[in-house]
Amino acid sequence: MRVNAYAAPAAGEPLAPTTIERRAVGPNDVLIEIEFAGICHSDIHTVNGDWGPQPFPVVPGHEIVGRVTEVGSGVSRHAVGDRVGVGCMVGSCGECTNCRNGDEQYCVKGMIGTYAATDRDGTSTQGGYSTHVVVDADYVLSVPDGIDPAAAAPLLCAGITTYAPLRKWQAGPGTKVAVVGLGGLGHMAVKIAHALGAEVTVLSQSLKKQEDGLRLGADDYFATSDPDTFEALAGRFDLIVNTVSAKIDLDAYLGLLAVDGTLVNVGAPAEPLDVNVFSLIGGRRSFAGSMIGGIALTQEMLDFCAEHHIGAEVEVIRADQVNEAYERVLASDVRYRFVIDASTLS
Numbered sequence: 001m002r003v004n005a006y007a008a009p010a011a012g013e014p015l016a017p018t019t020i021e022r023r024a025v026g027p028n029d030v031l032i033e034i035e036f037a038g039i040c041h042s043d044i045h046t047v048n049g050d051w052g053p054q055p056f057p058v059v060p061g062h063e064i065v066g067r068v069t070e071v072g073s074g075v076s077r078h079a080v081g082d083r084v085g086v087g088c089m090v091g092s093c094g095e096c097t098n099c100r101n102g103d104e105q106y107c108v109k110g111m112i113g114t115y116a117a118t119d120r121d122g123t124s125t126q127g128g129y130s131t132h133v134v135v136d137a138d139y140v141l142s143v144p145d146g147i148d149p150a151a152a153a154p155l156l157c158a159g160i161t162t163y164a165p166l167r168k169w170q171a172g173p174g175t176k177v178a179v180v181g182l183g184g185l186g187h188m189a190v191k192i193a194h195a196l197g198a199e200v201t202v203l204s205q206s207l208k209k210q211e212d213g214l215r216l217g218a219d220d221y222f223a224t225s226d227p228d229t230f231e232a233l234a235g236r237f238d239l240i241v242n243t244v245s246a247k248i249d250l251d252a253y254l255g256l257l258a259v260d261g262t263l264v265n266v267g268a269p270a271e272p273l274d275v276n277v278f279s280l281i282g283g284r285r286s287f288a289g290s291m292i293g294g295i296a297l298t299q300e301m302l303d304f305c306a307e308h309h310i311g312a313e314v315e316v317i318r319a320d321q322v323n324e325a326y327e328r329v330l331a332s333d334v335r336y337r338f339v340i341d342a343s344t345l346s
């Protein structure tokens with residue numbers, strides 16, 4: 001099946017319209033007519049070659065929502081007409097300890113990424129900036145009614161990336177959570193932590209987005225450019241979720257944790273971070289990382305978001321605006337996620 005898509009032809013080159021081949025629907029596959037695809041910062045890193053050589057042309061997009069238009073003979077969990085989603089992975093071995101524990105993203109053989117990865121048949125996977133995609137049904141999520149489909153798309157990456165650590169480290173009533181950075185990931189972390197019942201504080205470089213932060217569910221908002229912030233909040237938080245993909249002064253942030261507190265990184269800075277071990281041992285603190293979430297947890301997150309009426313704050317664009325959107329993401333000029341209307345690819 002030949003379908004329309006937007007692809008980066010080579011590293012650092014603008015995306016352009018093209019057509020790509022989607023495989024025939026196999027017994028355990030689902031064909032999805034894509035409605036919306038979110039633009040994640042990872043898409044930009046990948047097509048710019050920041051994360052190493054890629055199998056160009058690359059069709060990015062791992063925040064996909066659409067309708068099922070065909071299912072394979074062995075598929076029972078999805079039916080034609082269902083609204084579904086696809087996130088950052090479309091496959092894993094299914095047999096290793098991590099896969100069996102529902103942590104497919106940590107598959108010992110490596111998860112199969114939704115784009116720029118090698119699929120089981122040896123071809124390169126191509127992502128959601130496209131009209132259709134064929135995906136193994138086990139990696140397709142149900143998008144409940146009650147979430148706007150455009151606002152649901154970013155949940156498939158930004159949503160699960162922040163939901164997973166908030167659940168793992170038990171954010172909830174009586175816990176104090178700080179979110180570092182109020183961007184695509186950060187704004188989801190604020191909404192979800194608030195819905196989980198935690199007391200939420202945003203730590204942002206400036207107070208520019210304070211009004212937004214409080215509207216999205218934060219109880220407090222502090223500027224990290226103000227040194228007084230680190231004095232005022234010392235020892236306060238049970239959990240800090242750092243969504244920033246740049247170097248931060250880790251010791252300063254660890255100082256904001258209560259005894260037994262955890263600072264978990266979901267942002268992925270390219271350079272190593274320094275840590276003074278005294279920042280950890282002087283309070284039995286932990287520094288941790290977390291990457292997206294397994295399929296079952298992603299479904300739990302979507303159900304949770306539907307129940308709590310949570311979606312991403314999105315700006316819907318046409319496919320031919322994607323390069324402009326990339327520029328704006330790089331300039332932090334988006335509140336808070338661009339989503340491509342896939343009908344503009346037809």
Ligand SMILES: [Zn+2]
Pocket residue numbers: 040041042043062088157158
């Ligand atoms: Zn992403």
Ligand SMILES: [Zn+2]
Pocket residue numbers: 092093094095096097098099104106107108109110
């Ligand atoms: Zn595995």
